[in-house]
Amino acid sequence: MSTLKVQNLSVYIEDKPILNDFSLEIPYGEVHAIMGPNGSGKSTLSKALAAHPNYDIRNGTAELDGHNLIDMEPDEISRAGLFLAFQYPIEVPGVTIANFIRAAIQARMEESKLFKAVDYYKKLYQKMDDLGIDRNFTARSLNDGFSGGEKKRCEILQMAMLDPKFCILDETDSGLDIDALRVVSAGVNSMRSSNRGFLVITHYQRLLDYIVPDKVHVMWEGKIVRSGDKDLASELESKGYDWIKEELAA
Amino acid sequence: MIIDKKNPATTPAFFSEDYFESFASNHSWEPGWLADLRKESWATLQENELVSLKDERWRFSPKSRLGYSHFKSISESSNSINLDPASGSPQNILNTVDNILLDNPDLIADFAEIQGPNLGATQSYHLTNTYFTNGFFLKVSGIQNQKLHLLVNHTCPEERFVTFHKNYVILDDFTEVTLVENFISENVFSQGGLSNLTHFKIGKGAKLNRILIQNMAEGTSFHNLENFDLHADSLVVNVQCHLGANQSRIETKGNLLEPGANFENFSFVSGRGKQLFDQRTEQYHFAPHCSSNLLAKNVLQDEAKSIFAGLIKVDPKAQQTNALQTNRNLLLSRDAEADSLPGLEILANDVSCTHGATTSRLNQEELFYLLSRGIEKKSAESLISLGFLEEIIGKIQDEELTQRIREMVYTHFK
Numbered sequence: 026m027s028t029l030k031v032q033n034l035s036v037y038i039e040d041k042p043i044l045n046d047f048s049l050e051i052p053y054g055e056v057h058a059i060m061g062p063n064g065s066g067k068s069t070l071s072k073a074l075a076a077h078p079n080y081d082i083r084n085g086t087a088e089l090d091g092h093n094l095i096d097m098e099p100d101e102i103s104r105a106g107l108f109l110a111f112q113y114p115i116e117v118p119g120v121t122i123a124n125f126i127r128a129a130i131q132a133r134m135e136e137s138k139l140f141k142a143v144d145y146y147k148k149l150y151q152k153m154d155d156l157g158i159d160r161n162f163t164a165r166s167l168n169d170g171f172s173g174g175e176k177k178r179c180e181i182l183q184m185a186m187l188d189p190k191f192c193i194l195d196e197t198d199s200g201l202d203i204d205a206l207r208v209v210s211a212g213v214n215s216m217r218s219s220n221r222g223f224l225v226i227t228h229y230q231r232l233l234d235y236i237v238p239d240k241v242h243v244m245w246e247g248k249i250v251r252s253g254d255k256d257l258a259s260e261l262e263s264k265g266y267d268w269i270k271e272e273l274a275a
Numbered sequence: 276m277i278i279d280k281k282n283p284a285t286t287p288a289f290f291s292e293d294y295f296e297s298f299a300s301n302h303s304w305e306p307g308w309l310a311d312l313r314k315e316s317w318a319t320l321q322e323n324e325l326v327s328l329k330d331e332r333w334r335f336s337p338k339s340r341l342g343y344s345h346f347k348s349i350s351e352s353s354n355s356i357n358l359d360p361a362s363g364s365p366q367n368i369l370n371t372v373d374n375i376l377l378d379n380p381d382l383i384a385d386f387a388e389i390q391g392p393n394l395g396a397t398q399s400y401h402l403t404n405t406y407f408t409n410g411f412f413l414k415v416s417g418i419q420n421q422k423l424h425l426l427v428n429h430t431c432p433e434e435r436f437v438t439f440h441k442n443y444v445i446l447d448d449f450t451e452v453t454l455v456e457n458f459i460s461e462n463v464f465s466q467g468g469l470s471n472l473t474h475f476k477i478g479k480g481a482k483l484n485r486i487l488i489q490n491m492a493e494g495t496s497f498h499n500l501e502n503f504d505l506h507a508d509s510l511v512v513n514v515q516c517h518l519g520a521n522q523s524r525i526e527t528k529g530n531l532l533e534p535g536a537n538f539e540n541f542s543f544v545s546g547r548g549k550q551l552f553d554q555r556t557e558q559y560h561f562a563p564h565c566s567s568n569l570l571a572k573n574v575l576q577d578e579a580k581s582i583f584a585g586l587i588k589v590d591p592k593a594q595q596t597n598a599l600q601t602n603r604n605l606l607l608s609r610d611a612e613a614d615s616l617p618g619l620e621i622l623a624n625d626v627s628c629t630h631g632a633t634t635s636r637l638n639q640e641e642l643f644y645l646l647s648r649g650i651e652k653k654s655a656e657s658l659i660s661l662g663f664l665e666e667i668i669g670k671i672q673d674e675e676l677t678q679r680i681r682e683m684v685y686t687h688f689k
């Protein structure tokens with residue numbers, strides 16, 4: 026069974042260590058959640074795996090389905106099957122959602138194959154309807170002037186269109202209203218399958234009531250310090266992080 | 276005489292007195308006023324040789340690239356202009372300048388006095404006035420029931436020939452027209468030149484929607500000089516798309532002559548390789564209560580270079596002027612270069628004029644976002660650039676045309 030396998034990863038930003046000997050393994054078919062205080066390195070993990078140029082990986086390995094992510098360019102990693110739904114999606118003025126997703130799909134197509142616009146729009150509209158995104162959004166510039174929740178939905182739309190092998194959702198729930206949380210979670214759940222893995226980063230147990238994880242990890246100062254089942258999320262929700270801090274100190 | 280002093284052997288024949296004289300005699304069928312114009316222009320060319328080299332109007336420009344000494348000769352092909360639909364109805368006339376000179380030269384005579392744009396390219400200007408052998412003439416007179424949509428193709432000659440076009444556009448009062456002009460080459464290997472001079476007279480309440488698309492072969496030279504005279508309450512929306520030619524000098528001047536006139540001038544450049552785009556513009560407010568708006572956006576990759584020099588000029592009596600001028604440049608490579616010279620010359624006190632220029636590099640976060648979706652770097656750059664230019668392309672109200680232009684820009688990155 027193939028997995029996302031991260032071992033002993035150390036990541037620096039401008040010579041400051043953020044991830045520190047980080048290890049995590051997620052088999053396909055499973056959903057893992059990472060929770061952890063602000064600044065503990067959750068987004069750093071996700072962006073480092075996606076090969077953001079500001080994140081300097083100095084040690085460790087990261088493998089997806091046999092691909093060594095460490096040596097790959099961001100676009101290669103994406104085409105290899107990793108999808109990252111960003112915590113803060115970037116605004117790209119003048120590039121419409123429709124053209125953007127189209128370019129991403131075309132980048133995955135064999136040269137000889139012909140892009141079929143009709144099929145593309147049919148699928149796009151279907152996914153937009155599922156996620157409660159107005160069809161007019163296809164003509165809007167990517168994330169440009171979108172509300173926080175609209176940006177998050179747009180991330181999930183991209184994920185649904187690109188059919189990745191492994192998805193990282195970085196605080197996709199923050200910014201979503203109550204109804205949107207349900208709709209987006211349903212979208213994610215419909216993509217759960219035995220040959221796809223998920224890493225869900227969140228601060229709130231509420232999301233994990235909808236997207237029920239197989240495992241929950243707690244991240245602290247760039248490391249996983251505790252792992253458990255979904256009850257760990259409830260425990261954190263009621264007790265906060267202090268008890269973990271105390272346990273670590275002890 | 277203007278010659279390449281370092282390499283006089285390559286001076287093209289059309290700079291010689293003999294050549295001009297034989298040209299003039301071949302054109303002796305033309306009306307006398309035109310013969311006079313050609314003669315005066317020729318004489319001015321000779322005098323201009325003494326103009327000092329330090330000319331603000333050429334600041335930042337590698338002027339030698341925009342000269343004429345590398346051309347072999349003039350191409351006088353009548354195929355260099357193609358009109359669609361050519362028309363001779365009294366409602367609107369669209370024809371070649373040759374045909375008008377034969378059939379109805381008085382139509383053009385009115386233009387003999389018009390000068391401009393005169394933003395520095397004096398050699399091109401006088402050479403074109405001396406040697407133009409083709410061009411188009413458009414006069415819109417009647418109010419149309421349906422939208423008038425006209426197309427003019429200018430073809431740059433092959434090898435190292437240069438063609439001079441002079442064009443005339445008249446919109447009578449309250450008329451409206453969309454004019455699309457394509458500038459293309461005979462073939463992709465062309466190293467020819469096209470020098471194009473156009474006078475626009477926009478009557479009271481008239482509306483001109485003009486789209487210029489320059490996609491000539493990359494070895495060519497392009498000189499485009501245009502002068503718009505706007506009368507009361509008229510509107511010009513001018514959209515220029517520059518993609519081709521190895522070097523271009525582009526001069527655009529809008530004269531707001533009577534109250535209520537509105538001049539909207541939008542342009543983009545998509546430059547690659549060693550392309551040079553030297554753009555000079557002027558929004559000249561003579562009359563009160565006029566507005567003008569200019570937005571020039573340039574995307575440059577490889578070692579491409581652009582120069583934008585724009586001036587807003589407001590006469591003392593042009594109160595209540597509203598004038599805007601913006602130049603934005605996006606550089607995709609370390610060696611690309613964009614120079615910007617915005618300028619104001621305001622002699623009235625009750626006006627609102629602003630100008631600004633910015634040059635930026637590709638936003639790395641935007642790029643990463645596109646890459647993280649599997650889009651290859653080149654495609655990502657072209658998508659972002661196209662997005663940057665969308666503000667200009669979006670001004671064209673013709674979905675088919677905008678789609679074609681987007682494709683052209685997109686392939687410019689391959």
Ligand SMILES: Nc1ncnc2c1ncn2[C@@H]1O[C@H](COP(=O)(O)OP(=O)(O)OP(=O)(O)O)[C@@H](O)[C@H]1O
Nearest residue numbers: 038039043062063064065066067068069070079112
């Ligand atoms: N570009 C940067 N320059 C300097 N420090 C940075 C940069 N980006 C992140 N950091 C630091 O790295 C640490 C980890 O940040 P990260 O964004 O990974 O945290 P997080 O766990 O995602 O937090 P949150 O829950 O608030 O999203 C923080 O201390 C942050 O300030």
Ligand SMILES: [Mg+2]
Nearest residue numbers: 067068069112
């Ligand atoms: Mg974060």
